[in-house]
Amino acid sequence: xxxxxxxxxxxxYDGSSCNGCDIEVLATLTPLYDAERFGIENTGDPMQADxxxxxxxxxxxxxxxxRQLYNQMPRPKVVVAVGVCACTGGVFKDCYNVxxxxxxxxxxxxxVPGCAARPQAIIDGIVKAVELxxxxxxxxxxxxxxxxxGGNANG
Amino acid sequence: MAEVIHPEDELRxxxxxxxxxxxxxxxxxGLRLSQACVSYVAGxxxxxxxxxxxxxxxxxxxxxIMETTDWIPSIxxxxxxxxxxxxxxxxxxxxxxxxxxxxDLNNKLYRIRETTPLLPKEKK
Amino acid sequence: MGKRKVVPFGPQHPVLPxxxxxxxxxxxxxxxxxxxxxxxxxxxxxxxIEKKDFNELIYIAERTCGICSxxxxxxxxxTLEQIxxxxxxxxxxxxxxxxxxxxxxxxxxxxLGLLADGFGFESLFYECWRIREKILDLHExxxxxxxxxxxxxxxxxxxxITPEMQKTILETLDVVEEEVxxxxxxxxxxxxxxxxxxxxxVLSLQQVHDLGCAGPFARxxxxxxxxxKLGYDAYPYIDFEPIISTDGxxxxxxxxxxxxxxxxxxxxxxxxxxxxxxxxxVPVKGMPNGEATVRIEQPxxxxxxxxxxxxxxxLDRMRIRTPTFANLPGLLETMKGADLSDVPLLILSIDPCxxxxxx
Numbered sequence: 271x272x273x274x275x276x277x278x279x280x281x282x283y284d285g286s287s288c289n290g291c292d293i294e295v296l297a298t299l300t301p302l303y304d305a306e307r308f309g310i311e312n313t314g315d316p317m318q319a320d321x322x323x324x325x326x327x328x329x330x331x332x333x334x335x336x337r338q339l340y341n342q343m344p345r346p347k348v349v350v351a352v353g354v355c356a357c358t359g360g361v362f363k364d365c366y367n368v369x370x371x372x373x374x375x376x377x378x379x380x381x382v383p384g385c386a387a388r389p390q391a392i393i394d395g396i397v398k399a400v401e402l403x404x405x406x407x408x409x410x411x412x413x414x415x416x417x418x419x420g421g422n423a424n425g
Numbered sequence: 426m427a428e429v430i431h432p433e434d435e436l437r438x439x440x441x442x443x444x445x446x447x448x449x450x451x452x453x454x455g456l457r458l459s460q461a462c463v464s465y466v467a468g469x470x471x472x473x474x475x476x477x478x479x480x481x482x483x484x485x486x487x488x489x490i491m492e493t494t495d496w497i498p499s500i501x502x503x504x505x506x507x508x509x510x511x512x513x514x515x516x517x518x519x520x521x522x523x524x525x526x527x528x529d530l531n532n533k534l535y536r537i538r539e540t541t542p543l544l545p546k547e548k549k
Numbered sequence: 550m551g552k553r554k555v556v557p558f559g560p561q562h563p564v565l566p567x568x569x570x571x572x573x574x575x576x577x578x579x580x581x582x583x584x585x586x587x588x589x590x591x592x593x594x595x596x597x598i599e600k601k602d603f604n605e606l607i608y609i610a611e612r613t614c615g616i617c618s619x620x621x622x623x624x625x626x627x628t629l630e631q632i633x634x635x636x637x638x639x640x641x642x643x644x645x646x647x648x649x650x651x652x653x654x655x656x657x658x659x660x661l662g663l664l665a666d667g668f669g670f671e672s673l674f675y676e677c678w679r680i681r682e683k684i685l686d687l688h689e690x691x692x693x694x695x696x697x698x699x700x701x702x703x704x705x706x707x708x709x710i711t712p713e714m715q716k717t718i719l720e721t722l723d724v725v726e727e728e729v730x731x732x733x734x735x736x737x738x739x740x741x742x743x744x745x746x747x748x749x750x751v752l753s754l755q756q757v758h759d760l761g762c763a764g765p766f767a768r769x770x771x772x773x774x775x776x777x778k779l780g781y782d783a784y785p786y787i788d789f790e791p792i793i794s795t796d797g798x799x800x801x802x803x804x805x806x807x808x809x810x811x812x813x814x815x816x817x818x819x820x821x822x823x824x825x826x827x828x829x830x831v832p833v834k835g836m837p838n839g840e841a842t843v844r845i846e847q848p849x850x851x852x853x854x855x856x857x858x859x860x861x862x863x864l865d866r867m868r869i870r871t872p873t874f875a876n877l878p879g880l881l882e883t884m885k886g887a888d889l890s891d892v893p894l895l896i897l898s899i900d901p902c903x904x905x906x907x908x
Binding site: 330367 | 535536537538539542
Binding site: 283284285286287288289290291292293294296297300301302313314315316326327329331332335339361362364365366367368385386388 | 560561562563564566567568588589590591592593594596597600608609612613614615616618659675678679682695696697902904
């Protein structure tokens, strides 16, 4: 991992998961596996979050909720799908109420498989998400600087 | 060896018009409604209500077999928390439960898009 | 007379681990009633009986919930064994009880941590979960997975616990017992914890009986009800009594669950002292034909399993009634007259497992 300039904050939402992957996500943030050493903090507010961790599949009731959470997060943002139910629908793919994985509703960047996903794999996914967030943040900063200089030249 | 209480379970099959009387008898005996479910077997609905005695741990299953066109009264007058079980029966299997003043959620317990998803396709 | 307003709570909230929506009808900081709106976790897994046969349904039943996952698989398998008339060997019964009690330990420690996070005591939350990791290491030692382990089959279990593993388990449980005694002092005697938990959400014995509640939530109000007294698996050979308190508030529920941790450690010691030798499984032929109802004691209360088969591979009905489904009316009753700031603690005090409820 290269140099990390900022500390991205995390938002965790459970959409129709069995709770196994949620418990493992919370266990990743406790002192034994300690994902917080990368500067990450688990916040409950979507408007202050940079990385979204989704567990569980999408069903007809929570499709709107997930879309609203994704829209409330400010750009740049990264989405990580944790667990095989969030990747493709998992064991419950044929159920009448499950529409699929998280990518049926929002664009997903990183997929972490497993049932339940182990904390070591979740840390791997979070590290990749932090690197990707750094790249997007740099690109966003350069775009803003170009806009400002373009505006000064015209104005 | 520790003390173990394992009474025999009981199964009663009754007609639908005796349901309210049986529920009143169970309530007066101090039994608790443990669960209520419905299955679709051979073209008919089979409803099973489980009542449990908390002192002797005895389980009494009350079974009602009815046609899909019949209706069944609600037992919420004796067991107010039965509304969750009865709304689930209505929403997932399409059982016609009547006399549910004030406890009918109008198929909005789980708010799913399909109607009566657990009935086989040829019956809908 | 103040003005009435409706405050929506959930489905995404910093203190909630799972999505549930409540509409709180309030008048000036006091709640008049709470109207629930569930269905966010409804997958409809009881509809999978049309597509998967009765052996594959063991894997589906286990994934109903990730915390009480072992007991769901065990309850469903015992119902099938009762229908097919299969008697499993004694050693398999003792092994199933061991994993059951380890599951109860990890579930109660998880709940204690979430309760501490609910009233803002984050370092206590991290401490409880650090102790819980030792129990998950024991899971990994005996079965190979941390949360969801498919070790049940119709006729017995698939893996054995050797005497070396038993020695490691007993040594780890000694360490866990010492550490839980330390944090128990904080939960029971600390002034700020008591002021958040005492006198909140009181339910009397008559109310608990009328609302049909189960598990530690009901035992904290004085109801003497524990399904382990029915004597399934190894429990006829174990000496224990249900743990009861009479106050009926959130503090009593915390007290009951903490004492159940010590009781579970004691039960595992008795199980290892009396475990018989023998096979761990018997071969089984045929298809299930008939119906059966089985009740077991999960960490959250009484769970009822009803299965009906007709002699073919696909079942007619599989029904799981989980303890949180029975405790929901009790939760709505405790909300009446409560303050808005106590709502997260009241929801956490029934130990909600919404994915179990909605399946």
